Amino acid sequence: MLQTPIADAAQICLRVRGLTVAYAEEPALQGISLDIPRHQVTAFIGPSGCGKTTLLRSFNRMNELIEDARTEGVIELEGCNIFQAGVDPAQLRRQVGMVFQRPNPFPKSIYDNVAYGLRIQSSSSRAANLDQEVESALRRAALWDEVADRLDAPALTLSGGQQQRLVIARAIAVKPAVLLLDEPASALDPISTLKIEQLIHQLKSNYTIIIVTHNMQQAARVSDFTAFLNAGRLVEYGPAEAVFTNPKERQTEDYITGRRG
Amino acid sequence: MSEHISESYDLELRNVRNALMEMGGVVEQQVRSACHAFVAHDAELAGLVRVADQRVNQLELEIDDQCVQIIARRQPAATDLRTLVAAMKASTDLERVGDEADRIAKMASGLAGAEPPLDQYGDVRRLSTDVIKMLSASLDALARQDAEQAAAIKQADSAVDAGYDAILREQLAAMQEHPHNIEQRLSIIWAARSLERIGDHAKNIGEYVVYLVEGEDVRHQKLRGG
Structure with a gap:
């Protein structure tokens, strides 16, 4: 069953139809159909093992890196099926960037972390603007002011919250259309968490953002649309408010109010 | 509704509901007593109404405090959130109902010793019966979380408004005819005005119940066909 709170088809960035994912013979997602709106924040919530991270990882075909993972169904990114023959997963992952729970900067300098992706995909014109592009990405990730005077310092000397913003800068440097955030603040202290949330708010005017979070209040704070998953199925999807x-659904009510289902 | 995983959360919400029910009970009795004291010129009963008002004020503070604590510490959502919002708003209305009862009781004290009018306050009695019915229905709907009953209260409010208008017109006409009795007639108008306001508060409580149960804000909507 399709659930979509988006009235205008022109606003759809990602269209999911009949998505089923199984690990070995264990089903993780069953017949998910939903639309993700462009330049909005969509949150996936649900109990551990409900399939929300599997769904997130489907958008840049990360599940293929898991042995025995099997995917059926269709995901269209701006109208093109990401599973069709000829789609290069590496290319897809540049369009659909991902940030993980634990900040994972490369053991390189702050500058090189952000420049890494740019160098890989660079044409000569881009390389000439490398300094500018790095600065721009760090500014958009709200980190520039804190690191401008030490770009050559090792990234691992940054605090956890700064590292997470650096990883976001690295992801947005290559100008993706979509940003996938998998529990991006769960390893951070409350102030760093608020900075990440503020950053998400700023980034959504340029990127379509999907966030998986265990923190319901966080989903309520940052998301425009919220999807509740349970046991591999989409239970409810609608405007966060x-x-x-x-x-509408009793299962959602029980989960978000902390009741025994 | 099933129970929360946290038992103390259930207990806290139950405490809010219990305090609200107690407040409703005290206020309803206040209105009954005030109306009886008014038509019977019973100063003693009127005094009891005024004493009860202190308990009502205290309950309003307790309910607000409990709700604020739960919001700060539990970050309630969905039904829990709507329960707390409805409780805070309903307690404000109930406190004001208590104030109106207090006002009627004050006039009853002033009337003590005077002869009741020939019609024995027939119109005021009828209006008070209707208003008390409305208030009981709203408290009942709140206790049972009955959105259907709550929605019906809005209909009754129109009849109460019409009853008040009729009393006002009649008393103004009578004042012009017999100017010697103005003080008593003003008391009747003020009492009727207070009753009409109590009806408005009962209507508000009904609207909060609809919000609590269905999540729909039905305030400031005209009745169908109205």
Whole structure:
């Protein structure tokens, strides 16, 4: 069953139809159909093992890196099926960037972390602007002011919150269309968490953002649309304000209010 | 609704509901007593209404405090959030109902010793019966979380408004005819005005119940066909 809170088809960035993912013979997602709106923040919430991270990892075909993972169904990114023959997963992952729970900067300098992706895909014109592109990405990731005077310092000398923003800068440097965030603040302290949330808010005018979070209040704070998954199925999907004040499904209500389902 | 994983959260929400029910009970009795004291010129009963008002004020503070604590510490969502919002708003309305009852009781004290009018306050009695019915229905709907009953209260409010208008017109006409009795007639108008306001508060409580149960804000909507 398709659930979409998006009235205007022109606003759809990602279109998921009948997505089923299984690890070995164990189903992780069953018949998911939903639309992700462009330049909005969509949050996936649900209990551990509900399939929300599997769904997130489907958008840049990360599940293929897992042995025995099997995917059926269609995901269209701006109208093109990402599973069709001829789509290069590496190319797809540049368009659909990902940030993980634990910040994972490369053991290189701050500058080189951000420049890494740019160098790989660079044409000569791009390389000439490398300094500018690095600065721009660091500014968009709200990190520039804190690192401008020590770009050559090792990235691992940054705090956890700064590292996570550096990883976001690295992801957006290659100008993706979509940013996937998998529990991006769960390893951070409350202040660093708020900085990441503020950053998400700023980034959404340029990127379509999908976030997986265990923190319901975080989903309520940052997301425009919220999807609740349970046992591999999409239970409810709607505008965040409706999901958190007046969910339609009993399962959603029980989960977000902390009741025994 | 099933129970929370946190038992103390269930207990805290139950405490809010219990305090609200107690407040409703005290206020309803206040209105009944105030109306009886008014038509019977019973100063003693009127005094009891005024004492009860202290308990009502205290309950309003307790409910607000409990709700604020839960919001700060539990970050309630969905039904829990709507329960707390409805409780805070309903307690404000109930406190004001208590104030109106207090006002009626004050006039009853002033009337003590005077002869009741020939019609024995027939119109005021009828209006008070309707208003008390409305208030009971709204508290009942709140206790049972009955959105259907709550929605019906809005209909009753129109009849109460019409009853108040009729009393006002009649008393103004009577004042012009018999100017010697203006003080008592003003008391009737003020009492009717207070009753009409109590009806408005009962209507508000009904609207909060609809919000609590269905998540729909039905305030400031005209009745169908109205």
